[in-house]
Amino acid sequence: MRRMPDAITRMVSATRRHYDAHHFIEGGSPRIKWWRQFLTDFLPDEVIHDALIVDVGSSVGEISRGLIDRGGRLVCLDVSLQSLRRCRVNNPEAVVVHGDALALPFADQSFDHAISIGVLHHTPDCRLGFSEVARVTAPGGNIVVFLYNKWNWYNLVYNGFAPVRKHVPLDRVPNWMVALMQPLVKWHLGQKLNAVELRNLVGDALWTPRATFHSLREIRSWGTEEGLTYLGYRRFFLGYANVVHFRKPGGRVKGVRREPRFKCLACTSHEMVVGPEAVECSECGHAYAIEEGIVRVIE
Numbered sequence: 001m002r003r004m005p006d007a008i009t010r011m012v013s014a015t016r017r018h019y020d021a022h023h024f025i026e027g028g029s030p031r032i033k034w035w036r037q038f039l040t041d042f043l044p045d046e047v048i049h050d051a052l053i054v055d056v057g058s059s060v061g062e063i064s065r066g067l068i069d070r071g072g073r074l075v076c077l078d079v080s081l082q083s084l085r086r087c088r089v090n091n092p093e094a095v096v097v098h099g100d101a102l103a104l105p106f107a108d109q110s111f112d113h114a115i116s117i118g119v120l121h122h123t124p125d126c127r128l129g130f131s132e133v134a135r136v137t138a139p140g141g142n143i144v145v146f147l148y149n150k151w152n153w154y155n156l157v158y159n160g161f162a163p164v165r166k167h168v169p170l171d172r173v174p175n176w177m178v179a180l181m182q183p184l185v186k187w188h189l190g191q192k193l194n195a196v197e198l199r200n201l202v203g204d205a206l207w208t209p210r211a212t213f214h215s216l217r218e219i220r221s222w223g224t225e226e227g228l229t230y231l232g233y234r235r236f237f238l239g240y241a242n243v244v245h246f247r248k249p250g251g252r253v254k255g256v257r258r259e260p261r262f263k264c265l266a267c268t269s270h271e272m273v274v275g276p277e278a279v280e281c282s283e284c285g286h287a288y289a290i291e292e293g294i295v296r297v298i299e
């Protein structure tokens with residue numbers, strides 16, 4: 001098994017613990033509808049119809065839901081098992097995978113398209129995550145990533161908040177204080193959240209263990225380094241993030257209906273057989289158990 005440096009493993013574990021305790025918001029149908037519409041500009045219906053799409057960092061799967069409803073076939077991956085349990089309920093049609101964005105357990109070029117919305121900047125190595133997303137996308141495929149904007153007030157707020165984050169656990173913040181965020185949230189999302197979801201959102205914004213901020217120029221240069229074609233971007237609410245669209249050069253092979261292809265993280269072979277109880281490597285025998293309908297790549 002390829003070993004990540006300890007500091008990276010510790011940071012991924014801290015992030016996992018955070019989102020297991022406070023999964024990202026579940027806004028229900030208004031949020032699903034909003035994202036469904038927003039992504040249509042990048043991934044129109046004819047492009048995603050019957051396509052195999054990976055949602056890296058799917059959380060509870062609301063963005064995936066919108067793509068499934070428009071005809072996509074989704075593979076949802078997240079580091080938070082608790083979030084994925086909700087994802088299974090929201091998206092029974094999807095293949096749900098408990099794994100790490102920094103070591104995607106998928107074969108090279110195995111997806112028609114890839115999205116990663118608000119995820120890679122929470123990993124200890126955003127650049128590596130970007131490269132993983134590019135690796136698993138097939139020629140002709142679209143890649144849509146949402147990353148925090150370096151040149152924005154939120155960069156200052158998140159980093160300035162570090163002492164509070166360090167000394168005051170999110171669970172200790174009284175409800176009335178969390179509720180102060182409701183007007184901003186309503187403005188941003190166009191919907192009010194209940195107390196639990198509001199706390200989850202505030203947790204994501206201020207208590208998440210890691211967030212990095214990236215300029216559009218930097219992200220575009222990553223695309224160039226990965227051999228991707230830059231297609232454009234949209235600024236997100238008050239400019240706190242950029243949603244950037246790339247395409248992997250090359251033609252899509254017509255008439256090919258892709259199925260999820262796993263990669264063995266123990267021996268790097270792409271020959272893995274998907275069975276009812278496990279995904280098993282034909283080369284070295286390493287297996288990812290399937291429990292509660294979730295492919296368990298990480299323990």
Ligand SMILES: C[S@@+](CC[C@H](N)C(=O)[O-])C[C@H]1O[C@@H](n2cnc3c(N)ncnc32)[C@H](O)[C@@H]1O
Pocket residue numbers: 012015016019024056057058059060061062063077078079080083099100101102116117118119122123204
């Ligand atoms: C802000 S949420 C975004 C969720 C979803 N994409 C959405 O917009 O609704 C960030 C998600 O990234 C996941 N995440 C963070 N680090 C990750 C990693 N290394 N691998 C996989 N998922 C990760 C978290 O568990 C969390 O569910």
